[in-house]
Amino acid sequence: MAKNKLKNRVKDHGIFFSCSSYPGSSTLYGSDCSCGMLLSSCSSSCNCKSECTNKPFQRRHIKRMKLVQTEKCGYGIAADEDINPGEFIIEYVGEVIDDKTCEERLLKMKHKVETNFYLCQINWSMVIDSTYKGNKSRYFNHSCNPIPNTEMHKWIIDGETRIGIFAIRYITNGENLTYDYQFVQFGADQDCYCGAACCRKMLGSEASKAKNIPACEED
Ligand SMILES: C[S@@+](CC[C@H](N)C(=O)[O-])C[C@H]1O[C@@H](n2cnc3c(N)ncnc32)[C@H](O)[C@@H]1O
Numbered sequence: 001m002a003k004n005k006l007k008n009r010v011k012d013h014g015i016f017f018s019c020s021s022y023p024g025s026s027t028l029y030g031s032d033c034s035c036g037m038l039l040s041s042c043s044s045s046c047n048c049k050s051e052c053t054n055k056p057f058q059r060r061h062i063k064r065m066k067l068v069q070t071e072k073c074g075y076g077i078a079a080d081e082d083i084n085p086g087e088f089i090i091e092y093v094g095e096v097i098d099d100k101t102c103e104e105r106l107l108k109m110k111h112k113v114e115t116n117f118y119l120c121q122i123n124w125s126m127v128i129d130s131t132y133k134g135n136k137s138r139y140f141n142h143s144c145n146p147i148p149n150t151e152m153h154k155w156i157i158d159g160e161t162r163i164g165i166f167a168i169r170y171i172t173n174g175e176n177l178t179y180d181y182q183f184v185q186f187g188a189d190q191d192c193y194c195g196a197a198c199c200r201k202m203l204g205s206e207a208s209k210a211k212n213i214p215a216c217e218e219d
Pocket residue numbers: 072073074075076115116117118119138139140141142143185186187190191192193194
């Protein structure tokens with residue numbers, strides 16, 4: 001494990017050395033910073049040194065947000081301040097578990113007839129489970145396009161994969177914060193109540209066919 005970490009760090013240095021952002025130039029997720037464009041946070045080995053703001057995770061400036069009760073999706077999260085496009089909102093955290101543990105937990109949840117799932121698949125071998133440990137990111141609900149106002153991004157920080165939630169458009173104070181789960185996160189047989197006119201899940205379900213919900217253009 002330690003060996004792997006070391007390998008990753010060495011790889012990261014290739015990215016860090018190529019960073020040529022001028023001090024204080026990058027505030028969003030890397031639009032003008034080589035590291036940011038590669039979804040990698042800047043470090044002390046970068047040319048941009050300490051003034052560079054491309055360190056969303058280390059700086060930990062999470063946005064103000066509050067827990068709300070939604071009409072059909074249980075609890076959700078609403079912005080408690082205006083948020084600009086591209087801004088870092090919060091890190092998605094939880095227990096990092098492997099596929100086997102994930103399957104076991106899913107089976108247990110099924111037996112308990114749980115309806116809220118907090119599992120997020122990061123890659124083939126890694127799942128973040130915020131069922132027992134997490135922060136407010138665990139309450140972000142799903143929306144099909146074009147409704148979501150946030151997006152998840154994988155970042156490499158000191159050789160470790162971390163997940164950040166970023167704004168994809170201007171968000172006004174009070175708006176519910178959602179992203180597209182891509183259906184890796186909640187039970188495959190659950191209906192979606194995101195309210196999008198071309199809700200993918202509803203379109204596929206018998207319920208939507210019965211309600212005659214029109215197909216999206218891209219479908
Ligand atoms: C990560 S949790 C989000 C917080 C959750 N609403 C709660 O009350 O704790 C994911 C769960 O929320 C519900 N959910 C999220 N988005 C939904 C949607 N668009 N339609 C229906 N249920 C949704 C599902 O039960 C899903 O398993």
